[in-house]
Amino acid sequence: MSRIRAAFWDPAGARYGIPTYPWRMAPGHLMTLRQLATEGLRPGGQGVQAQILWRSRRHGAPGVRAAYLYDVRFALPKRTATPAQLAALAKANAARRTCPDCNRDAGYVLPRHLGTCLDCAEASPDLRQVA
Structure with a gap:
């Protein structure tokens, strides 16, 4: 595991407050909002369960970006419009x-x-x- 990935490896949440994983290393049952939506699901009232952190130089500004993860086991089907x-x-x-x-x-x-x-x-x- 590289140093950058090791810096973001915190599955217990001791360093960042919530479980934190490097890019592409989160468990399979955790998904982003966009991933839930493609599966026809929504978070269903649950809070953020974990996060993914990665270094980014988007728009020329170096920094750390985050994606919040939700547990698919607690997700509910998307609502349909009336x-x-x-x-x-x-x-x-x-x-x-x-x-x-x-x-x-x-x-x-x-x-x-x-x-x-x-x-x-x-x-x-x-x-x-x-x-």
Whole structure:
């Protein structure tokens, strides 16, 4: 085991307060939120059970990064949305696609910086003055 991995090896939690493992060395029953989600699970009210620590130079800034782990044995199935929630989401997404100038569904989410569909923004005299 390398020195970096050894520095993050603390399965008892004596050094970091919770069990800590190096990158790719956590037990199989511990998963991140993203891993739980791909399995169709959610933490189900349990707190963080352990963490993974690794050194990173992301964006040029050296440091230590962490990923929190949850026990899959206590995880619950993901909740499914009710028909009313799905209808509300569909309505909200339709509003994001509807142009306020021409009142048609653009087929894509309108750019916030324009506030209108691309056709209306292109025809707008305000856009020609800026360009």
